Amino acid sequence: GDSVTQMEGPVTLSEEAFLTINCTYTATGYPSLFWYVQYPGEGLQLLLKATKADDKGSNKGFEATYRKETTSFHLEKGSVQVSDSAVYFCALYEGAQKLVFGQGTRLTINP
Amino acid sequence: KAGVTQTPRYLIKTRGQQVTLSCSPISGHRSVSWYQQTPGQGLQFLFEYFSETQRNKGNFPGRFSGRQFSNSRSEMNVSTLELGDSALYLCASSPLTGGEDGYTFGSGTRLTVV
Numbered sequence: 077g078d079s080v081t082q083m084e085g086p087v088t089l090s091e092e093a094f095l096t097i098n099c100t101y102t103a104t105g106y107p108s109l110f111w112y113v114q115y116p117g118e119g120l121q122l123l124l125k126a127t128k129a130d131d132k133g134s135n136k137g138f139e140a141t142y143r144k145e146t147t148s149f150h151l152e153k154g155s156v157q158v159s160d161s162a163v164y165f166c167a168l169y170e171g172a173q174k175l176v177f178g179q180g181t182r183l184t185i186n187p
Numbered sequence: 188k189a190g191v192t193q194t195p196r197y198l199i200k201t202r203g204q205q206v207t208l209s210c211s212p213i214s215g216h217r218s219v220s221w222y223q224q225t226p227g228q229g230l231q232f233l234f235e236y237f238s239e240t241q242r243n244k245g246n247f248p249g250r251f252s253g254r255q256f257s258n259s260r261s262e263m264n265v266s267t268l269e270l271g272d273s274a275l276y277l278c279a280s281s282p283l284t285g286g287e288d289g290y291t292f293g294s295g296t297r298l299t300v301v
Contacts, residue, residue, distance in 0.1 A: 108286070108287045108288070108289075110289055112292075117294075118294055118295075119191075119193075119277050119292040119293050119294040119295045120277065120279075120292040121292070122289045122290075122291065122292075125288070125289050127287055127288070165230065169286040169287060169289075172243050173218070173220065173235040173237070173242050173243040173286065174220065174232040174235060174243055174245070174286070175220075175222075175230075175232065175279075175286060175290065176232075177229060177230040178229075179229045180229060180230075
């Protein structure tokens with residue numbers, strides 16, 4: 077079945093560092109791909125999405141490119157801030173009315 | 188525009204009791220999904236409703252059930268609560284029949300079973 081694998085956390089960086097969180101997926105077709113972010117005590121917020129191969133999703137300085145050849149959707153940001161500290165989830169949608177999530181990556185940014 | 192509203196935010200129940208959680212989707216959204224989030228299992232799909240019909244169900248025991256009303260509001264019920272049902276329950280809504288453009292999530296209901 078469909079699955080999503082994220083890099084193990086937690087990840088700790090200093091402010092203004094470059095961020096990469098790896099995400100790879102397994103799917104039988106061509107899913108839509110998403111990154112969601114969860115701040116402490118909150119639900120999930122959609123950060124960005126890509127619906128077809130080579131699409132680049134971007135929002136709030138974060139970017140991710142849908143790579144069909146490597147089945148990847150890595151999240152990047154050029155300069156992180158303390159306010160980016162949260163848990164990040166990679167997810168796919170391939171029909172069946174449900175999202176399949178990775179296990180989440182906890183990111184902590186130190187000032 | 189109001190977001191997805193889940194009530195209550197926090198709930199403490201005793202083993203063996205039952206519980207009902209409520210979700211009001213974004214106005215105009217007709218699809219409502221439910222997810223369970225735990226530290227051990229992560230985010231797992233419970234079920235999805237569209238126009239009052241359950242269209243998909245995750246791998247959970249029959250103690251977990253749900254329904255959707257004509258105004259798209261949804262409830263989920265868990266009967267005979269077990270300690271392992273302690274989790275954050277998240278509701279998500281979408282305007283479409285599918286989730287290709289993503290879902291909008293509520294803040295969740297934190298259920299603690301003691």
